[in-house]
Amino acid sequence: MKRTAGSEKNREIITKAICGTAKKDFRHTHYIDLPKDIVPDQILGCSVTQLRLQQPKVQEKNLVDRAIEIGGSYEVHIWYALNNGKTTDVLRCPIDFKDSVQMDYYDHQSIGLFDIRTTVIKSPRVLESVITKDNRIKLVLEMGIYVEVVGETKINVRVFVPENDEDDD
Secondary structure, X not given: OOOOOOOEEEEEEEEEEEEEEEEEEEEEEEEEEOOOOOOEEEEEEEEEEEEEEOXXXXXXXXXXXXEEEEEEEEEEEEEEXXXXXXXXXXXXXXXXXXXXXXXOEEOOOOOEEEEEEEEEEEEEEEEEEEEOOOOEEXXXXXXXXXXXXXXXXXXXXXXXXXXXXXXXX
């Protein structure tokens, strides 16, 4: 294949690509109100179940600054003792959360937003559980999220067109 002047052309290809990424560890503090007749002595343990993430949304603060809004819910099970440790019980509390993740990288050349993919990289867990003086339970939870923004983008490629001087068919 010979290359001669005029045998090169550029072609624009539109494709899906990862146009942005973000990663964040969240810490949320929640205060749980107990029923009036329950006065716990101590918290024996906590677990987090039933994590559900909502469809993430893009927050455009300006043309350059973008963030992804992450929201969802989980259920916290709090095992506690009362009556000087003679009785134990479990309190189940559904908790909603919402936070935003600043984009670490975002290709501003993308021409359309297709999809936002979220992955839990650190499952939610309770870091701290304390009974407060006003008979509430203070919980500090953490979890980690990784986000990929998949969008349409353009790629310019150089195409070499062979000359058909001789047909070798």
